Amino acid sequence: MKDVRRMSKDGNAYIAERAKQVSSEPFRLALNLPKDVIRLTGGEPDFETPSFVREAAKEAIDKGFTHYSPSTGYDELRKAVAEKLHRENHIVYDHGTEVVITPGSSSGVFLSLLALVNPGDEVLVPDPIWFHYVTLIRLCGGSPVGIPVTLGQNASIDSEEARRRITGRTRVLILNSPTNPTGMVLSRENILALGEVAEEHNLTVVSDEIYEKIIYEGNVHTSPASLPALRHRTITSNGFSKAYAMTGWRVGYLAGPSEIIEKVTALSGYTLVCPSSVSQKAAYAAMTDPRMDDCIKGMVDRFGRRRKLVLEALNDLRGARAHPPQGTFYAWVDISETRISSEQFACKLLESERVGVLPGSLFGPRGEGHIRISFATGEDQLKEGLEKLRRFVLRTTPR
Helix, strand or coil: CCCCCCECCCCCECCCHHHHCCCCHHHHHHHCCCCCCEECCCCCCCCCCCHHHHHHHHHHHHCCCCCCCCCCCCHHHHHHHHHHHHHHHCCCCCCCCCEEEECCHHHHHHHHHHHHCCCCCEEEEEECCCCHHHHHHHHCCCEEEEEEEECCCCCEECHHHHHHCCCCCEEEEEEECCCCCCCCCCCHHHHHHHHHHHHHCCCEEEEECCCCCCECCCCCCCCHHHCCCCHHHEEEEEECCCCCCCHHHCCEEEECCHHHHHHHHHHHHHHCCCCCHHHHHHHHHHHHCCHHHHHHHHHHHHHHHHHHHHHHHHCCCCCCEEECCCECCEEEEECHHHCCCHHHHHHHHHHHHCEECEEHHHHCHHHCCEEEEECCCCHHHHHHHHHHHHHHHHHHCCC
């Protein structure tokens, strides 16, 4: 039978240019490592979804919630999201027109960009930042433009640098706080300064707040949309994966101006159809059951102990210095003294010590000279991995 696949001139299957921009390498590094490797790579809490949430899902199955849901998501969950945003984030949304449930928060960010970015448009992103944003922007035909991030005690995104990078094609500013990979929590003052830039240049802000509940040492999360000047130009993205230990359930949400949410909902309906009916019932239980507060507190306390282990292991180490994370379960580690690239560092560490970390070069140009360590793993594994990392750094760093 004749092979009817569309072929390129060199005889290989024809692949669209947008797909050629997408690499599977980061997923291999983060998730598909051999079983004997200590994985300090993935962005997934190692805790089980609480039992009462799992029971709610079982009950939903037994009651027949196994069909399509509305493309907007179930009304009761949208209402619970709006109430949560009012209660915790001090933002008032109409759950009927300004909230949509998405199949995970990542898809919500992508749908937002699809609704906002035309080919040739520019999108401001902090540098370093979660590398998915850059790929998603390019898939929309846009160009990511990095804004330098300053780390340390006064960690911030430089609003003046943001202003200098704006052109007539700049349309969107992406914010992520607490931030992957650096663990930075944006201060209210920093967000206000960035908000002034957005207001001056009529930018839409996409605010990814998936790590909002995982914060340490008195740091405070501020939602950009809670600031009056930003309410009408901000899309708030969040979900259940991190703080609720529900990565596999794939439930997120967007909240923002009704005209944007309407288009996001239409895009979702054509591409993703609807969020999982069973997962939404589980998410509703997670969001409304008072027992969840204690579950989250217990998980964050455990993360805090692991954070301390990481900082203690690297505090006095020649060749590696961790920036104390203010939030998330990631440590951003400066390995520039080793004088090898972050990719070489990660590869050699994996080969010689069977420990997986992510190279900083994945997270933008300013990520080079760093690695990201995830401490969302068991404490015994973490201790062993940190000891092997120390050994590798001491062996590798020039004297």
